Amino acid sequence: MNFPQFAFNNVRRNARAYIAYFLSSSFMVMIFFAYSVFIYHPGVANSEMGPSSATSMQIAAFIVYIFAFFFVLYSISSFLKSRNLEFGLLTILGARPGQINKLIFMENMLIGFFAIVTGLAGGMLLSKLFLLLSTRVIGIDDLPFYWPVKAILITSISFISLFLVISIFTLLFIRKNRVLELLQGNAKPKKQPKASILLTLLGTALLATGFFTLQIEIGSPTVLLVAAITGIAGTYFFYSQLSVFIVRLLQRSRKSTWRGTRLLWISEMSYKLRDNSRILFMITVVTALASMGAGVVLSLNQAGRDVYHENPFSVNMTYYQTPDSKTELNRIHQELEQAGVEYTEIRIDTLYSSAVTGDGKEHTLRLMGLQQFNKLASSLGLKEDNKLGRNEAILIDSEAIFIDSKEQVAADYVVNGMVTLKEQSAAALTVKESLETDAFAFFQSSAPILVVPEPWMDTVQTALAAESEANASPMIEYAYKVPAWDTGALPKADSPEAIAGANLGKWNAEMSKKSETPFFLTTRANTYMLLKQSTAMISFVSIFVALIFSVSSASFLYFKLHSELTADIRMYRALSKIGLSTREMSATATKQIAVLFYIPVFVSALQSYVVVRPVMSSLVNTGVGSSVLVTFAAYLVLQSVFFLIVKSRYIWSLKKMMV
Template sequence: MSFRQFAFNNVKRNSRAYFAYFISSAFMVMIFFTYAVFIYHPRMEQIPIGKLARAGMQAAEYVILLFAFFFIFYSISMFLKVRNMELGILFILGATPAQVNRLIFFENMLIGFASILTGIAGGLLLSKLFLLFSTKMTEMKELPFYWPTKALLLTVASFSTLFICISLFTLVFVQKIKVFELLQGNKAPKKEPRASVFMSFTGTVMLAVGLVSLRMETLTPSKIFVAAAAGIAGTYLFYSQFSVYMVRLLKRSRKALWRGTNLLWISEIAYKIKDNARILFMITVVTSIACMSSSLVLAMAQANYQSYINNPFALNYYSLQNEYSEGDLKEINRHLNAAGVTYNQIKVTTQRIKVKTSVHSVDQNKDSIVEVIAASNINELSAFMNILPNKRLDNEGSFLIYNSNGSALADKRPPYAITLESGQTLSINDIYKNEAIASLGFRDTNLLVVSRDEYEELKDKRRESIIYVYYVPEWNDQSPKSESPEALISIDLEKWFQERIGQHQTANFFSTRMGSYLNAERGTSLFNFIGIFIALIFSISSASFLYFKLHTELLADSKMVLTLSKIGLSTAEMKTSATLQIGLLFFVPIVISTIQTLVVLRPILETMYINTLYTPVLIASSLFLGVQSVFFLIVRSRYLRRLDKAMV
């Protein structure tokens, strides 16, 4: 038997252990390859969002490679740990370290190249479907199939280098282990883990630092990095230190400990805490990243749709230079009349004024500016925006209108006074909440309604803004679709206006409700498309991590079950105990990652003026929970079947 045949037979004999690793690696190769097929498509340059799509795919390629490095490194390390005794026997039989290293290298490369070939084959078979799916999701023109030479070369080169480097790197660990330790394998006795008060305190501090970094007034990339580093470190210490205290609390309660099979699974967990902490930590980090990414994309998509629904005006024209306004407005009206559209044009005049005394003590920066508008102008808008239901404003007192992105004035109730920068004092008699004011361009400021006389008194041409909004009744009863009459007319108007800007015929600004919605939807659909496959990789890899972990403990657990069955352990009790332990490994990370996602995304979404948090997070977490439940049932079934065979 040649050395290569020996390596092949080893892989064949351990196929059950290598299967999950092989499938996960092949799936990563397939997704990497299909993304590369998309990136190097010859027609990508001709597509409007082709550059953005290519940049997003390239970022995804880096994420896949980085994750693949850690996944393959961990997997190979786990396999070597399981085979410690086998390697020790080879050394005793006379194998040299160089021969053992060559054997391990051959085995790793055999699985690696098989994964590359399988992944590329799967990618080639599914590439046409992938291109069709990608263009549908991102609303691009259909991309025809082509022979992806560049994608093939990139995939083979990237993953071959990855497998070779990791295979060589892991050999260092084998050389450092003594033969006696190898022969002991996984039989080395484990001591009951102890928790360190200092490390537990450090973990608490780390989690607190991460939370405080996110809750500071201004969120910056450096603060996000500090929060991520502190959160990851705190998560590891939570599992490695606090879990010890939790198990001790369970063991102290004799009433709970001696009930049913609790003694069995609690005692087992107590001695597996150190190993479980590592795997739970890795899965939590992976799941949290996937859950945060998915929740962010869902929140953006939901906010985009809500923004469209809350906006009653189909078109907005911002008059920055009056000399162009008359000609621009005539042309816009001509387009709408030619299309047979019934519309109302409303002129909105406001002034942006600084407030000397903040109207909101919690956030001095957000409320330092207000948009001032005359009551007569608001009365005109009220019929279309439903700003003040069943009420028209008179000329006495001032009113403040805000939305979710502005100030909720939770700590102040009217009446109260504010002082403007000019020194003038205004009395706020009432406050109203209305999401539609964002459609006027006031996303993060308050709308201060004053009488016409007060408005004229404050009037300053240098800070005055004029907006013309168009209300189209027939378009407000339709859901946003790219082929709707509103979309076709809006896109046509936007193209026309861009041409006027290019020809220096206007210096003003024009936007459409549908155009803004479709542009945002294309971006979120692209992230959705990329995120779906990244999330799938993370989910499958997480299940593989757990499968490896349980496989490494299978021999020891089988022997323990055999011994316990001789003294009366039933099959039902064994299954209950094992199911609880496997369930903790699969589902605890989902709970922790959901909490982390809620904590991390809240300040990030606030900076993006997105107020939807719980719905997207719960949807994303539920999806991951569903996927993990499927993997849990598969792994549990296989694991219990093996343990059942070990019983008397």
Template sequence: MSFPQFAFNNIRRNGRAYIAFFLSSAFMVMIFFAYAMFIYHPFVEKLPIGKTTAAGMQVASIIVYVFAIFFVMYSISAFLKSRNKEFGILTILGAEPGQIRRLVILENMFIGCLSIVAGIGGGMLLSKLFLMLTTRFIGMEDLPFYFPVKAMLITVIAFLVLFFCISLFTLVFIGNKRALELLTGTSKPKKEPKASWVFSILGLAFLATGFIAIYGSLSNEGILIAAVTGIAGTYFFYSQLSVLAIRLLKRNRKRVWHGTRLLWISEMSYKIKDNARMLFMVTVVIAIASMSAVVILSLDQQNRQVFRDNPFPIRYNVYSASEEPNMAPVNEVLDAAGLQYQEAYLEYFRTSTDDGGISVMSLSDFNQFNTIQNKPTYTLTSHTGIFIDSRDVENSRNQEGFRAYAKGDQLTLDMNSGPVTLDIKYTEIEPEFNGLMYTSALVIVSDDEFKALAGQLDKDAVSGKYLYHIPSWGGSVPDRQSSEAMVSDRLAGMDEIIRNNSNNKDFSGFFTTRYADFENFRQTTALFTFLGIFIGLIFSISSASFLYFRLHTDLEADGKMVHSLSKMGLSFQEMKRSSTIQIAILFFFPILISIIETLVVVKPFLKEFGITEYSVPVLTVFGAFLLAQTFYFFIIRSRYISSLRKMMV
């Protein structure tokens, strides 16, 4: 038998241990290859957002590759530690350290090459489906299939280098131990897990510091402190706090010394201590993926809500109210589409008060705005006004910033002729004006007063907006074939022609449409969502792979314990219940911790975007992770219990 054959037979004999590592590696290769196939597609640059999508996939492929480095490094080093006994036997039979190192490199390269072949093969089989899903999900034109030679070469070279370099690096875990040390390394009796009170308190301090930092201020320094202390606190939570909690729990004999409870609680202290690093990695990986997904889905949810709340799907923003743009082409487009519409024109200017900048509008324009939306109209006398709070973040009204004026208050405008004081007669909250005029506050004055105030300003200081309300379009998000999408595209084309024609004197403003704003933002969030789905799948499968391998590594020791306990009367059902609880804790406890960490972190981030409702994104993300983890749990639990059953008397 040649040396390569011996290495290949070793892999085949240890197939049960290697299978999860192989599948996870192959899946990473497949996703990396799929991204590369899109990036180097010859037609990508011709698409409207093709370059942006390709850039996003480049970032995603780097994330996949960096994660693959850590995953392969951890997996191979863990494999080597679990094979001490095998290496000890080979040493007794005459194998030299150099031969064992060569054997390890050959085995790793065999698995690496198989993973690369399987990953690229799977990627080629699903390439057409991947390209179709990408374009449909993001809203791009379909891409034709091509043979991705460049993507293949980059994938093969990148992962061959990865497997070879990590194989060389992990040889340090073998060292030059003697045969006796290798033979007894994995079978030495374990000492009872101990936790340090100092490190436990330090872990709590780290977690508390991270919480305070993230809720204090979202500065770069605060985010960095929260990230570092949060990650460090999570590690100490598993390595110290959880072990300490189990030790304290075991002192309660009345509750613990009951049935198989003592068995699985005692075993969990060993398993959590032994697997602290692995549980920490799984928690951090899932938490990071979940935080990103919740933020992206929350932004997409807000984008849809903004679309539904916008009663004016077409707006023409006039630079200067002194100009009179020709709106006939817009009306012709709407008439040609057979649409009934209402048109409103608003004029306003910006000035300042003691509290900051504010916009000023005439009463007739405001009443026209309200009439279209079936809202009440108002009357005003001279030197009175209506104060409109247009801040779109509900909590911002309780923060420092522009003062929220109440009925009966006085508001002073800084004008060229001197201060003008208004008695506030009414107050309203209208977040719509925040998007229309990009202002946090608005005051409505009588028509005569507006003319007098505007007359003090330069002619270009007064701006205007043409607003179109189209009842038939409603507030539901349309598809690409809807009349709103087609009208929006046509108006965008008209706007682009005007902008690009330097000789055109009708360049008085620009169009904005509800659909275009929504679609541009949706494409961005769709891109991140699409990329995040595959990265999340990699993280999920890899975490299951970590857990599977750790359970397989402990199988021999657990089998000996179960064999001894079965002689003392342990039934199969009792063993099954105890093992199920232990596996469930290893699988679902990191999910629980990552849920808590995600909820703590995303709240202040989303608050900055004005998002206070994010329960649906949270439930969606963790429902997906929980579903995937439950699927892996039942598969691995079945195999693990089946193996233990064979070892019972």
């Protein structure tokens, strides 16, 4: 038997230990290859959203590659530690350190080669399905299958380089232990895990710092950086110190712990939590990052749906100055008439003004005439026929979905029940009524609206013109209500509203490029479809990245449990001799494995909610609890599948050794 055959037999005979690592590596190669197939497809460049989609998949492929590097590096180092006994025997038989290094290098490259071949084969089989799914989800034309020579070459070279570099890198850090230490392998008795009170308090303080940092102004990058650093560091100390400390406290409670098999599995948990602290920490951080990304995407999707449903107008045209002609409006009329729908055109004139508070601060608001407001009321679902006295006003706090400024709230404008305008400070307006509504969410600004009698509009406009020494034109908005499109259902890509919105959106973009146009056009369908396409692309890319994270996490835990299997077999066999039943052994082992599998999921879900809630609250006025809950449920289901597989194999191995 030559040396390559010896290395091959080592891999083949340790197939049970290597299988999870091999499959995870193959899965990474397959996903990287699938992204490459899309990126280098000839038809992508000719598609409207193809280049941006390819860029997103390049970023995802880069993330997969970086994660694969650390996954392979950590896995190989863990495998080497579990083979100390084997290396000790080889040393006694006369193997030189250089030969052992050569053996390790050949084994790593052998596994890497088969992982690349398997990943490419799986990717080739699924590439057509991947192209079909990606085009349908992103919303571009179907891409035909092609022979991806460039994708195969790039994937092969990338992962051969990865395994080669890591194999060489690992050899530089192999510990030159004495033969006796190698022969003892993992059979050396473990020291009782102890938690440092100082590090436990430090971990608690770091987690608290990260939590309370996120409760202050979230817009600062410094705040996010501090929260990220303290949160990640605190998570590590939670597993390495705080969890061990909690288990030690449980062990001291004889009344609750010293009953049945509780003492057995709780005592074992302190060892398993300490030994697996790095893996649990890494799984938690990776899962939390993936959950946060998914939570943000789901929240943006929900915000997009809310924006569409809460906008009563299908088309909005905003003029920043009085138009010389209505050419732009004729383009809108033409598109609506081609769609064959009836519509109502509503003109909305508003003025930007400032309210002065008692401390001298100025806050921006928009003035609207009472007659204008009454015309809009029926379309917006508000009370009609409102009446105002000469110096009375209605203050409307517009609850926009996408928030521009959290500082602009109605309370900042009212002093003793009155609003004082900067342009007419001699007289104040009594706030007859304050409304909080999202009916004006279609406006391009979230500034509150002050409904005033018509004479006040003329007075403020005159003051603004005198102040700027020019004609202070009001902002003019034309809103188009199309009853046929107000069905309550979201538009599809081929629906008349979506088609008309896309046509007007393209025309608006072309006009913006030609000159500095004094208008801005939006359509609710086009806005929704663009947001849907962008989030769908991110979701599609994120799903496969999250799958890699989940599969790799399960692979980590499977390997750690397998490496500890020999010691656990000896322990449970000894306990079975003094009366431990197979059922009790199964229940004890199940609880220990469940803790390792589910603690990272619950901790990452909590961290995701703590981070996503303030971040998204500063961007969109919509709840994030349901988004995080959906993401958490998906990970919980996926982790449960892996848990059942690993648990069944682990307990099956233990049952064979029970007396």
